[in-house]
């Protein structure tokens with residue numbers, strides 16, 4: 137499924153974001169466990185990941201209607217939009233819920249970072265998109 141994009145992907149990259157991948161093979165097809173990126177403000181973490189080849193599951197296309205894009209924010213929670221009630225309700229359905237749990241599609245980058253995101257091992261995009 138294609139995802140909802142912000143209008144900010146082509147803005148200047150200014151915010152450092154590190155992705156820690158518990159299952160790098162499943163998420164990226166490579167065994168590199170960490171990815172250090174610098175990304176524009178205003179993007180959400182799901183689009184930043186997908187643009188950089190990190191295949192976080194996103195069954196609903198990024199509209200807060202599933203919980204498959206569940207991630208953990210290890211650092212930089214204050215640099216992201218606050219969770220809405222709708223996100224809180226959804227994320228409670230996700231496996232492995234923690235205090236730093238968020239939905240990647242709902243985390244818009246608002247601060248300077250650095251932001252550190254852990255993608256759990258069970259989150260991988262098992263259903264690959266069919267070629268168009």
Ligand code: FES
Pocket residue numbers: 193194195196197198199200201202203204205226239240241242
């Ligand atoms: S992709 Fe469905 S809630 Fe984020």
